[in-house]
Amino acid sequence: MGTTKPLFRDINADDPDPETTEIESLCMNCHKTGMTRLLLTKIPFYKEIVVMSFTCEHCGYQNNEIQSGTPVAEKGVRFTLHVKSQEDLNRTVVKSDYTSIKILELDFEIPAKSQKGEITTVEGIMNRSILGLQQDQPIRRIQHSEAAEKIDEFIKKLEQLKTVEKPFTLMIEDISGNSFIENPNAPKVDENCKVHYFVRSKDQDHELGLYTKEEIGAEEARKEDSLLYPVKEGEFTLEDLEGEVFHFPTNCSNCQSPCETNIKLTNIPHFKEVLIMATTCDACGHKTNEVKSGCGVEPKGLKIKVKVRSKDDFSRDVLKSETCSLSIPELELEVGPYALGGRFTTVEGIIQAVKEQLLDSKCSVHMFGDSVEARTKEQYQEFMKKFDDVLDAKIPVTLVLDDPAGNSYIQSMRDDGQPDEGLRIEHYERSFEQNEELGLNDMKTEDYDSS
Numbered sequence: 001m002g003t004t005k006p007l008f009r010d011i012n013a014d015d016p017d018p019e020t021t022e023i024e025s026l027c028m029n030c031h032k033t034g035m036t037r038l039l040l041t042k043i044p045f046y047k048e049i050v051v052m053s054f055t056c057e058h059c060g061y062q063n064n065e066i067q068s069g070t071p072v073a074e075k076g077v078r079f080t081l082h083v084k085s086q087e088d089l090n091r092t093v094v095k096s097d098y099t100s101i102k103i104l105e106l107d108f109e110i111p112a113k114s115q116k117g118e119i120t121t122v123e124g125i126m127n128r129s130i131l132g133l134q135q136d137q138p139i140r141r142i143q144h145s146e147a148a149e150k151i152d153e154f155i156k157k158l159e160q161l162k163t164v165e166k167p168f169t170l171m172i173e174d175i176s177g178n179s180f181i182e183n184p185n186a187p188k189v190d191e192n193c194k195v196h197y198f199v200r201s202k203d204q205d206h207e208l209g210l211y212t213k214e215e216i217g218a219e220e221a222r223k224e225d226s227l228l229y230p231v232k233e234g235e236f237t238l239e240d241l242e243g244e245v246f247h248f249p250t251n252c253s254n255c256q257s258p259c260e261t262n263i264k265l266t267n268i269p270h271f272k273e274v275l276i277m278a279t280t281c282d283a284c285g286h287k288t289n290e291v292k293s294g295c296g297v298e299p300k301g302l303k304i305k306v307k308v309r310s311k312d313d314f315s316r317d318v319l320k321s322e323t324c325s326l327s328i329p330e331l332e333l334e335v336g337p338y339a340l341g342g343r344f345t346t347v348e349g350i351i352q353a354v355k356e357q358l359l360d361s362k363c364s365v366h367m368f369g370d371s372v373e374a375r376t377k378e379q380y381q382e383f384m385k386k387f388d389d390v391l392d393a394k395i396p397v398t399l400v401l402d403d404p405a406g407n408s409y410i411q412s413m414r415d416d417g418q419p420d421e422g423l424r425i426e427h428y429e430r431s432f433e434q435n436e437e438l439g440l441n442d443m444k445t446e447d448y449d450s451s
């Protein structure tokens with residue numbers, strides 16, 4: 001029996017069998033039948049793509065196109081970058097077709113879908129904007145001289161911003177969640193850039209081509225699906241559900257090949273019920289473990305601080321939900337809420353997971369780019385040495401979990417579940433942005449102003 005190959009494989013010129021798919025398609029030039037070839041592959045350090053090549057043997061027309069092969073992110077993303085130096089202008093920016101760009105000080109906006117997705121820099125975005133404004137200026141000066149003068153004045157303002165004599169704010173918003181701004185100080189906290197995730201509106205979902213089954217009229221088909229088993233109320237007790245391991249088909253997050261996810265409901269003492277999910281891909285061997293709360297969003301946010309001073313502290317159980325951010329102040333390290341996903345592990349396990357992600361080649365390229373300065377490499381190596389010292393309990397640190405949904409947990413050393421001397425738990429009122437990130441959009445305007 002042959003070995004199962006991943007659905008999306010790395011680009012390799014020596015691959016003897018790239019597994020292209022050929023489909024007969026209509027030629028838009030002569031309206032006869034041509035041939036489209038599809039190749040599912042991966043761009044190293046980026047993501048999966050579908051390469052499409054169309055050729056018509058009748059008229060000779062050809063067309064090549066690339067589309068993303070990864071699913072749309074669960075939430076949109078908004079980056080707010082305060083540009084204060086030339087280093088900020090040189091930050092790498094990855095933007096998709098659905099990215100809108102604003103420069104707040106000039107009240108300037110590049111709408112989504114007005115430009116194709118690309119990999120560029122902050123300065124590159126500004127240069128492209130200047131070239132776009134200059135494109136029709138010669139004709140505009142003849143036909144509409146006043147409008148041309150105003151555009152010339154605006155171009156001068158954009159050119160002045162490139163000198164960074166005065167700081168300015170660049171906001172990038174992508175409803176598909178597939179944009180990115182480089183952190184030049186990674187893995188340390190990015191003081192100049194704030195990242196905010198938000199739940200898309202129904203109109204934004206429709207813009208991305210996402211519709212519910214009810215909206216596309218598939219409700220009856222869903223009911224008739226023989227794979228779905230309707231569970232009646234009271235048919236299973238909580239004990240029955242906690243004793244069962246359920247299975248459902250899914251796709252591998254690494255190569256997109258079909259695989260199976262196992263899911264189990266379990267109870268964490270002194271906390272709540274959670275869903276533990278585990279996926280193993282037979283095609284590429286990729287494994288994932290994820291934890292989701294079984295109880296929805298809590299009324300208040302939760303911040304947990306634990307002092308990690310000895311090997312005993314490493315053994316504490318930790319539940320980090322997917323909405324929870326993690327930080328270690330002593331290392332100036334901050335990990336966003338969706339970077340590690342939901343995990344049920346230990347203090348040692350969560351710190352080790354952060355280290356493994358920093359060592360991952362995809363992560364390091366996103367942080368530093370393809371060309372890394374010697375000074376940056378040295379700083380990175382020193383930082384990783386500190387990480388090893390933390391894991392060896394040579395450096396005492398504080399682990400901070402900040403979860404606006406209130407679904408995270410760190411085990412107490414006391415038998416009654418109350419916080420011990422090394423554990424501190426704080427509850428707080430969520431801000432408007434945190435409610436937006438959790439999909440709680442029923443707040444009043446005054447709540448937003450007060451936040």
